[in-house]
Amino acid sequence: MNEEMETGMTRTVYLNGDYLPEEEAKVSIFDRAFLMADGVYEVTSVLGGKLIDFDGHAARLERSLKELDMEMPMPVDALLEIHRELVRLNALDEGMIYLQVTRGAPGDRDFVFPDPETTPQTVVLFTQSKPGLADNPAAKRGIRVISIPDIRWGRRDIKTVQLLYPSMGKMAAKKAGCDDAWLVEDGLVTEGTSNNAYIVKGGRIITRNLSSDILHGITRAAVLRFAREAQMEIEERPFTIEEAQGADEAFITSASTFVMPVVEVDGAKLGDGTPGPVATRLREIYLEEVKKAAV
Numbered sequence: 001m002n003e004e005m006e007t008g009m010t011r012t013v014y015l016n017g018d019y020l021p022e023e024e025a026k027v028s029i030f031d032r033a034f035l036m037a038d039g040v041y042e043v044t045s046v047l048g049g050k051l052i053d054f055d056g057h058a059a060r061l062e063r064s065l066k067e068l069d070m071e072m073p074m075p076v077d078a079l080l081e082i083h084r085e086l087v088r089l090n091a092l093d094e095g096m097i098y099l100q101v102t103r104g105a106p107g108d109r110d111f112v113f114p115d116p117e118t119t120p121q122t123v124v125l126f127t128q129s130k131p132g133l134a135d136n137p138a139a140k141r142g143i144r145v146i147s148i149p150d151i152r153w154g155r156r157d158i159k160t161v162q163l164l165y166p167s168m169g170k171m172a173a174k175k176a177g178c179d180d181a182w183l184v185e186d187g188l189v190t191e192g193t194s195n196n197a198y199i200v201k202g203g204r205i206i207t208r209n210l211s212s213d214i215l216h217g218i219t220r221a222a223v224l225r226f227a228r229e230a231q232m233e234i235e236e237r238p239f240t241i242e243e244a245q246g247a248d249e250a251f252i253t254s255a256s257t258f259v260m261p262v263v264e265v266d267g268a269k270l271g272d273g274t275p276g277p278v279a280t281r282l283r284e285i286y287l288e289e290v291k292k293a294a295v
């Protein structure tokens, strides 16, 4: 149960210029995100009422939109103001803010993109309260992952709202009694269903190199920067499930899990089956540094 439900407070969301109670925020059935998954999104976490790595998320939003021939709905500082206003209106302390921009709702269903002059984008932001996000007990036990084939489309670097396969992957993991799934293509791990994947061997951090095969995680960029600053060795290259199973430790990163240790891959325990020192240390460094820079 989230905080709003517990307190009976109605969540306030943002829709196309208005702040509304969630029940009153309505989007057309002709919206292209509904009909064609024609939209992109971002997730920014909030700790202590402040936004974590907002600039990184705004920059990726602009890039995702550009790759789909869409414009930024407004300048970055206006987006920041909406994020802050939603934090204030919902008294959000810890949680996430979701931002979705779609190609809007033209009069008829049509594969051809509508003219942006006559079909305005749909812009939605909403909060999700997650007390204990930073103090997540899963970070102390570590999570268990399974592997599944990566059958997503070829532009995973664009953060689109096509989340059906990641959702199916989470369900497959749940069915197997695990926490998440790592996606494998041509024998190599691409990333997690909603996170980037890493292994650690002999003190070296190994994670897939950036390309259109994976989402360019904002958390990934920050974590690798902090790891380099801490003189840790990094290798950006693909790895196999077998290599992961023989690794000393593993972890994932995302805006909502930060750095989360992985202790089991397809049934094989890593090390002693508890979170490793590199993942644990990186989680501490990451949280400490991003909190200092939060806006």
Ligand code: PMP
Pocket (backbone or CB within 6 Å): 043, 191, 192, 193, 194, 195, 196, 214, 215, 216, 217, 218, 219, 220, 253, 254, 255, 256
């Ligand atoms: N890969 C995928 C497929 C994701 O969905 C996400 C999270 N949205 C990530 C990686 C991690 O990105 P970030 O660190 O920006 O949350």
